Amino acid sequence: xxxLLQLLFxxxxxxxxxxxxxxxxxLIFGVLRIVNFAHGQxxxxxxxxxxxxxxALVQHGLPVPWAYVLACLAGVAxxxxxxxxxxxxxxxxxxxxxVGSFILSAGVVLLFEGLFLEVFGGAVRPVPxxxxxxxxxxxxxxxxxxxxxxxxxxxxxxxxxxxxxxxRFGRSLRAVAIDHEAAMLQGVPYRSVAMRGFLVxxxxxxxxxxxxxxxxxxxxxxxxxxxxxxxxxxxxxxxGSVAGAIVGSLFIAFIESFGGFYLDSSSATxxxxxxxxxxxxxxxxxxxGHG
Amino acid sequence: xxxxxxxxxxxxxxxxxxxxxxxxxxxxANLSNEHHTTYKETTMPSNPTRTLLTAFLVAVGxxxxxxxxxxxxxxxxxxxxxxxxxxxxxxGGEWLCQQAAADVAKAGGVKVGGKVYQFECxxxxxxxxxADGARVAQALLSKDKVRFIGGSLGTAPVRALQTRTERExxxxxxxxxxxxIKGPKFPLTFTQMNTPNEISLPLVRHVKQANPAIKTVALLxxxxxxxxxxEQIARKAWAAAGVTVVSSxxxxxxxxxxxxxxxxxxxxxSDAIDLCSSPPADSGLVFKELADMGWKGVKVVQVGTGxxxxxxxxxxxxEGAYLGAAITFDGPATSPLQRRLNDGARGILGESLNAVxxxxxxxxxxxxxxxxxxxxxxxxxxxxxxxxxxxxSFYGRSAFGGKDTYGSPQQMLVPVIVTxxxxxxxVEVARLAPAELRERGVQ
Numbered sequence: 001x002x003x004l005l006q007l008l009f010x011x012x013x014x015x016x017x018x019x020x021x022x023x024x025x026x027l028i029f030g031v032l033r034i035v036n037f038a039h040g041q042x043x044x045x046x047x048x049x050x051x052x053x054x055x056a057l058v059q060h061g062l063p064v065p066w067a068y069v070l071a072c073l074a075g076v077a078x079x080x081x082x083x084x085x086x087x088x089x090x091x092x093x094x095x096x097x098x099v100g101s102f103i104l105s106a107g108v109v110l111l112f113e114g115l116f117l118e119v120f121g122g123a124v125r126p127v128p129x130x131x132x133x134x135x136x137x138x139x140x141x142x143x144x145x146x147x148x149x150x151x152x153x154x155x156x157x158x159x160x161x162x163x164x165x166x167x168r169f170g171r172s173l174r175a176v177a178i179d180h181e182a183a184m185l186q187g188v189p190y191r192s193v194a195m196r197g198f199l200v201x202x203x204x205x206x207x208x209x210x211x212x213x214x215x216x217x218x219x220x221x222x223x224x225x226x227x228x229x230x231x232x233x234x235x236x237x238x239x240g241s242v243a244g245a246i247v248g249s250l251f252i253a254f255i256e257s258f259g260g261f262y263l264d265s266s267s268a269t270x271x272x273x274x275x276x277x278x279x280x281x282x283x284x285x286x287x288x289g290h291g
Numbered sequence: 292x293x294x295x296x297x298x299x300x301x302x303x304x305x306x307x308x309x310x311x312x313x314x315x316x317x318x319x320a321n322l323s324n325e326h327h328t329t330y331k332e333t334t335m336p337s338n339p340t341r342t343l344l345t346a347f348l349v350a351v352g353x354x355x356x357x358x359x360x361x362x363x364x365x366x367x368x369x370x371x372x373x374x375x376x377x378x379x380x381x382x383g384g385e386w387l388c389q390q391a392a393a394d395v396a397k398a399g400g401v402k403v404g405g406k407v408y409q410f411e412c413x414x415x416x417x418x419x420x421x422a423d424g425a426r427v428a429q430a431l432l433s434k435d436k437v438r439f440i441g442g443s444l445g446t447a448p449v450r451a452l453q454t455r456t457e458r459e460x461x462x463x464x465x466x467x468x469x470x471x472i473k474g475p476k477f478p479l480t481f482t483q484m485n486t487p488n489e490i491s492l493p494l495v496r497h498v499k500q501a502n503p504a505i506k507t508v509a510l511l512x513x514x515x516x517x518x519x520x521x522e523q524i525a526r527k528a529w530a531a532a533g534v535t536v537v538s539s540x541x542x543x544x545x546x547x548x549x550x551x552x553x554x555x556x557x558x559x560x561s562d563a564i565d566l567c568s569s570p571p572a573d574s575g576l577v578f579k580e581l582a583d584m585g586w587k588g589v590k591v592v593q594v595g596t597g598x599x600x601x602x603x604x605x606x607x608x609x610e611g612a613y614l615g616a617a618i619t620f621d622g623p624a625t626s627p628l629q630r631r632l633n634d635g636a637r638g639i640l641g642e643s644l645n646a647v648x649x650x651x652x653x654x655x656x657x658x659x660x661x662x663x664x665x666x667x668x669x670x671x672x673x674x675x676x677x678x679x680x681x682x683x684s685f686y687g688r689s690a691f692g693g694k695d696t697y698g699s700p701q702q703m704l705v706p707v708i709v710t711x712x713x714x715x716x717x718v719e720v721a722r723l724a725p726a727e728l729r730e731r732g733v734q
Contacts, residue, residue: 003554003558006554006584007551007554010550010551010554013550014548014550113374113375114374117374117378121379121640121641122378122379122382122640122641123379123599123600123603123640123641123642124571124572124575124599124600124603124604125603126602126603126604126606128606129606134583141583141584141585142583143583146583216547216576216604217547217572217573217575217576217600217603217604219376219572220378221375221376221545222547224545225545225546225547226547256548256551257550257551258551259551260550260551260552260554260555261551261554261555261558264540264541264542264552264555265540265541265542265543265546265549265551265552266514266541266542266543268551269543269546
């Protein structure tokens, strides 16, 4: 029972990061009908900025929590600004162009990986933990840092749900995702909604990167592993579906956690791909896909 | 077409041959020197025709001199990861190759057959995979016509490179750990760093002596060619030390989450956990998760190459970990050469040098010694001379050996340095010099 609880909590912890990553991917697809493979670069840029800023701020005498808050804000701001630059210069011109956007995003990945390597170096950067110690829940020893990440992921997911269902902007996003021409006929400003949709998606990815920095190996290739997981999650859940991204992410995390324990991590990765194939055979548009 | 065209002209060109071209070059150089002397003696720069002729001949002579120098440069090809997670290993290896080439140049170059040669390092990105390794092999051997590989990294890309080097008489140095790439079948392949075969037994013996309570161990390796070969060697070493291997697991290189693997390792309740060939950053994450789960035991990373990545991701959870391929640079035994190179590397890479990168420096020194011994720059002759020479490596005097293990002397003999993380710092706890070096009187 103890092991089962431990594995369930591991599922939630792994799922928390993947959910944040997948939400960004699915939002961009929903609004712009493009698959943004460069999403991981904004995630990485945010984490790298945090990894550079936290030790520097602490060295200047700032307490760790404040250093962390400022570094996170800087990381999210830098990554989002760069994301918007990429949108304005590239993706805006390739809306609803799957092939063009695929080539562009692949190029952006290569460009940013090279730039990160030059600017930040290839070494793994240490990030001091925001919260030290453990919390005991139901006989389980859980890292306080991980618990915070889960809480933040849950809050962000709920906030996004509220944004999409309760605000005028959210309703516009959903309308555009369902049928952008019909939405435009109803007076929805497509260009503005698409730009703000990309902004929100990049922002979520940047927040995920900043939060993940203290619990992972921060290097220029950090986003690669999450991109694969996030992409699989939205494929399973259904491209463009927010609920699908959440379900897909938890599905991936479940296989990684239980498969990694009862088989091994390598077999769990293999099992993930096999299950993706099975899901796509049964439901080609994903579990909750409609487009 | 009546005049034979350009095709006929091009076809005629090879008839001049290399020797003739060189003779013409020498004549041009001599003429240039003569005119230069005349100019100095007569001091008549006012004659514009003479000045222009002199300038022309100096330019031609200079070009010829440059061409001659280029002909005396030996290219050392490097197949290394320059992007992705292993980029720092590749960049560090390339930088050390360049440093060694500069040190050789400062010491007067490589003297063979009355000529002086210099080394030039040419690196390509193998991305740590077989497909790009094959592409790099094509670039180095077909485009650059490289006849010496000064260093190559990653068992999979090295296998791709080796399929051509052995067939095409190219000498290959590698820091790949796989034992399957060595032996009498591969007479032109040499390993320039300690591999699990050299590290595993002495390290495990030392760990067991320091921690006699260890009865069981659990192993974890990346699921690739390097990991699979290391696992077999590690398993034998622990068995030889009287320790039972209770489990052996695998993970995909590039994995970002180690909680499931750590949960499985912790559930074994073993006295020790050996992460074998896992990279430092991955090892740090595993130890951190293990600490979060309350596991307390002896931590070992057999082929742990450095403390920086380990501590960066694992923090205090890595305390006490034993590493078999890391080097300390702050002790009194650190030589000026080691300090200079490490300081330079830290400025570029942001972390200390490790044994993988150091091999690239040592390969250049070994090549210089073997070429001068053989008095040849033919790869086959140099390969024959390599086991006969001793040379100054990064670690001190070194040579090639390992015939008992591999069937032929292809392994660079350098000390196994056992280090441990104590108080967040890497401390050398044992230095085990290869017995073969002592027996041969090299050290």
